[in-house]
Amino acid sequence: MPDTPPRQVQRRMDDGAADLETLVDLGLAEEPPVPQYTELFLEPDIPPAEPA
Numbered sequence: 001m002p003d004t005p006p007r008q009v010q011r012r013m014d015d016g017a018a019d020l021e022t023l024v025d026l027g028l029a030e031e032p033p034v035p036q037y038t039e040l041f042l043e044p045d046i047p048p049a050e051p052a
Contacts, residue, residue, distance in 0.1 A: 023029035
């Protein structure tokens with residue numbers, strides 16, 4: 001019987017949200033932080049323009 005050549009392994013990365021959720025559920029990854037935008041953009045106190 002002739003030897004069969006080894007098969008090439010094809011690995012595909014799937015970075016979908018379901019995979020991350022599964023890893024978080026298993027305790028293998030941490031949830032990504034939620035960005036906090038409160039008070040990031042502050043409006044300056046500018047008086048209203050006077051009509052010319």
